[in-house]
Amino acid sequence: MTANNRETILVVEDEPEIRRFLRLSLTERGYSVIEATKAEEGLKLAAEGNCNLILLDIGLPDLSGMEVIKRVRAWSHMPIVILSARDQEADKIAALEAGADDYVTKPFGVLELIARVKVALRHASNKAETVESAIVEAGDLLIDISLSTVHKAGVDVHLTPTEYKLLVTLLKTPGKLVTQQHLLREVWGPGYAKEGHYLRTYMGQLRHKLEDEPSQPKHLITEPGVGYRFVP
Ligand code: CA
Numbered sequence: 001m002t003a004n005n006r007e008t009i010l011v012v013e014d015e016p017e018i019r020r021f022l023r024l025s026l027t028e029r030g031y032s033v034i035e036a037t038k039a040e041e042g043l044k045l046a047a048e049g050n051c052n053l054i055l056l057d058i059g060l061p062d063l064s065g066m067e068v069i070k071r072v073r074a075w076s077h078m079p080i081v082i083l084s085a086r087d088q089e090a091d092k093i094a095a096l097e098a099g100a101d102d103y104v105t106k107p108f109g110v111l112e113l114i115a116r117v118k119v120a121l122r123h124a125s126n127k128a129e130t131v132e133s134a135i136v137e138a139g140d141l142l143i144d145i146s147l148s149t150v151h152k153a154g155v156d157v158h159l160t161p162t163e164y165k166l167l168v169t170l171l172k173t174p175g176k177l178v179t180q181q182h183l184l185r186e187v188w189g190p191g192y193a194k195e196g197h198y199l200r201t202y203m204g205q206l207r208h209k210l211e212d213e214p215s216q217p218k219h220l221i222t223e224p225g226v227g228y229r230f231v232p
Contacts, residue, residue, distance in 0.1 A: 007121060008032040010051035012042035012068065013083060014061050018106070022055060025110040026117070039063035043071055046078070053079045053121055056100070058091050065091070066098050073099040079120035083108075089225045096179045096227070103177070103226075119175040136171050138219050138232040141210060143171060150210070157209050162187060166202050167210075170220070170230035179227040203228060 009031050013019045023033045034051060036042035039060045046054060054072065058065035069080055082095045082103040092103050101120045104113055134146040140153040145168060150157045159167065169186045170178055180199055184192045192198065203222070207214035221229050 006030060006032045007052040008034060008050055009117065010034050010036065010042060010045055010054045012036045012039065012054060012060065013057040014038065014059075015057070018057070018083070021110075022113070025113060029114055031117075039065075039068045043068060046072055046076070051078070053081065053117060053124070055117070056080055056082050058082055058084045058088060058095060066094055069095055069098040069100050077124070079124045081116050081120050092226055093179055093181065096177065097181065101176060123173065123176055136174075136232065138230075139212075141219065143167070145171070152210060159206070159209065163202055163206050163209070166199075167206055167230075170228060174230055174232045177223055177227050177229045183228065199228070 009022075009026050011019055011022045011026075011033055013022065013035075014037050019035055019037070023035065026033050034045055036045055039062045042054070042056070042060075045051065056065050056068055060068070065082055065084075069082075072078070072080060079101045080099065082092065082100045083106060084092050084095070084103055085106050092105075095103065101123065102116050104116050134144060136143040136145070142151040143149070148164065150159055150164070150167070165187045166183065169183055180196050181193045183199055184195055187202075188195065188198060203220060204214070207217050207220050211217045211219065219231050221231055223229060
């Protein structure tokens with residue numbers, strides 16, 4: 001991390017202790033931090049264009065986190081990582097659907113926080129700078145999207161069309177959390193958004209074909225109650 005090329009994180013959080021924890025954790029790792037205690041103030045700072053990522057509390061005193069996401073997404077693709085409480089599953093899903101990139105659940109550890117921030121920043125810079133590669137490598141997996149082939153340790157793996165579509169939908173955003181609803185709509189169609197058991201079944205099949213230890217997956221990760229992510 002170089003001091004002359006610092007990425008700036010905008011923290012929008014009304015609880016002073018969490019703000020303090022975020023400020024210390026992020027500055028210690030070389031990020032610059034700017035802070036807002038209310039949504040309107042956060043939106044103003046974001047619009048000034050001096051930040052690379054927003055860490056956004058869902059429960060703010062003036063506007064809902066969802067409203068903030070919608071307003072930012074009206075003009076910017078900058079990564080938004082939300083901070084939410086453990087019992088706010090529905091809010092997390094709504095926030096992801098509204099355009100948030102990821103979330104961390106309170107209380108969170110500094111390592112998880114930094115990992116989420118790094119993935120979101122990396123994903124944003126990949127989107128801006130590179131043409132999507134047709135070949136994805138993850139451990140001993142080699143997936144060629146242009147040829148629709150999957151190899152594991154050099155051996156051809158046969159996937160059903162549905163398994164393949166599910167895999168490719170997750171691959172498009174490496175490391176990023178994808179909601180169940182999004183996957184169901186993309187793979188099965190708009191009428192299937194509530195059929196979570198389809199996903200569990202097909203994800204199980206994919207893990208058996210692609211993971212060394214399907215019960216301890218390294219690449220196809222479940223985020224309970226919310227969705228899945230592909231970790232290269
Ligand atoms: Ca709050």
